[in-house]
Amino acid sequence: MPTLITSISGWGRYPLQSCELERPERYADLNSDAPSLIVRGQGRSYGDASLNENGRVLLTERVNRMLELDTEQGILRAEAGVTLAEILAVIVLQGWFLPVTPGTKFVSLGGCVAADVHGKNHHHEGSFCDHVLDLAMILADGTRSHCSATENAELFWATVGGMGLTGIIGEVTLKLIPIQTTRMKVRYHAATNLEQMFKLLQDPTLDDRYSVAWIDSLATGKNLGRGVAMFGHHATLAELGNSKPHSRQLKHDQPARKRTLPFDFPAFALNPLSIGAFNAWYYHREGGKQEPFLSGYDAYFYPLDAIGQWNRLYGKRGFVQYQCVIPEQGAYAGMATLLHELSASRRPSFLAVLKRFGAQGRGMLSFPTAGYTLALDLPIRDSGLFALLDRLDSIVLQHGGRVYLAKDARLSAESFRSMYPRYEEWLKIKSIIDPHNRFSSSLSRRLHIGLNSGRAA
């Protein structure tokens, strides 16, 4: 199969690496003759998870068909390259929705499984893999096989969250959730500091199917951790309170005029002053929305998707998204320390998001664990950023937390080992199904994941 050598990156545009791309167009060709490879879906992971420097990268974008939709049970079987956007375009009008969705719909189904993604409902519905009924896989020796929580379960739990390192995910069977309408019923509450924010997120009277909080990363002192908690659920017919027939309540959002960032922003555009001003404005505007209101599902789940290539906002050198989770007990102290360190560094994060996680899932390398997760977007301006992130790692480690591999571009192998205690268990399975470490990425080599991966390159 012909290949194309070119430089690619993840969504953070850092690092940028030369890779040899291969793009099968047929399901039967979803494999490679290369001795070492990694799969890439939509490249929406931020760092180097879908990169393989000077090695083969297998693109799934053309293997993207929906194969079966059971509209009675809400079960979809599709090829791994299909995007959540394409799925939504079909299922929403039939009264179904994704059980779990990340903050962008321009990701592939395979990517959602491989990173075992979470949404704003993790504290109720768990992560993506909790809704996956079956995976069809292509393994290192070329054999095709299936796995699920009940069949080849070890392979399944090694694959969800396994960042593409156990094999190629070819097809995914997913259980959907029913919706009565395509509107969201949303409610915002402002918190003047972190303590209040934690109270809001824990308050059972406010809690909802989805919850998430936006944090003003520049607020300091007594305002540290101030922000807006946002709760929501799929509006029921009764809540819309009008008499239109059921079928009329299932419609896509009016497509807003799509805007695309046409050029890289100069690095100075996002500085403590401009972000501080934005944050203050946003805090007061959004925090004021105490009354429940209705929103379209696109605007609610995917606000950033409305601006194409918004990653150019952070300038040519790209950015790092830092996402960590800290277990329940130490969560408040840990988050306070992280936010303090961040605001003291005067490296503002344009986006700072705090979410509550429910119980840890069974994926061996899955990220979520009961506690709180914080995500920060930090532009790369100088190497000082990496020193700051190392300090954040040690705070996270002190509190028993971990960093999300789907967002990562710079974690150390030692930190990875401490953060993912089930790694040895995962490695046993990897050594059986992929003894020659055929599935390997820039991320796996950086973190020394896999046999001999410290040496091989």
Add this chain to the structure above:
Amino acid sequence: MNQPVLILGATSAIARGTAAAFARRGHDLYLASRDLDELQRSAADLHLRYGVTVRYGLFDAEDTASHPAFLQQVLAEMHGLSGVVLAVGFLGDPLAARDFKVGAKVIAANFTGAVSILSECASYFEPQKRGFIIGITSVAGDRGRQSNYVYGAAKGALSLFLQGLRNRLYASGVRVITVKPGFVDTAMTFGLPGLFLVASPQDIGERIARTLHKSADVVYLPGFWRFIMLIIKHVPEPIFKRMKM
């Protein structure tokens, strides 16, 4: 069945884009090529996305003896046809094709097979006095170049055949449209050096479906290729023959 369209070579990326564009307009589809597993996948997908009925079946362009029975089968299953899109194409290894043993396959897939099945289709549409035939040839058929002249010759011959067919079917009101894509981002071109202005197969597919709403007989896709080819066609032969292309 709703204005069914037969897509030949339906596993090609351009054909997938074209099938989606017709399905979006409410046409039922029959997908054909030699790869039944792929066809089944695409058929399921098109049905789920656009709600149209999609059938599929085996079609081998080189096996011309099977073409009459193949078309009868399609007509029976779809209760007639409103049109056909021929996307079958085979570039092969252009250097190897200089050897006739390989070149013959290029000619069979791109030209002989196409003539065979489109003649069958023409005999069906002509008495109905309606219908359309869209043939995908290539800008490579506009002028012979050392890099792929066997493929180019087959595509050029197909363009001539379509021109004659158009002339014949004009009286019966059947439209024959020649589509000449430039570079399209498909398996045929992925990783090839020296490509420029590469179009997406989805976009090309949409433009192919749109040709039905317009009156042009020969369409370059995207349209600027008409000008590029105008220049290339007018380079005097004594100069052209010296060029490395």
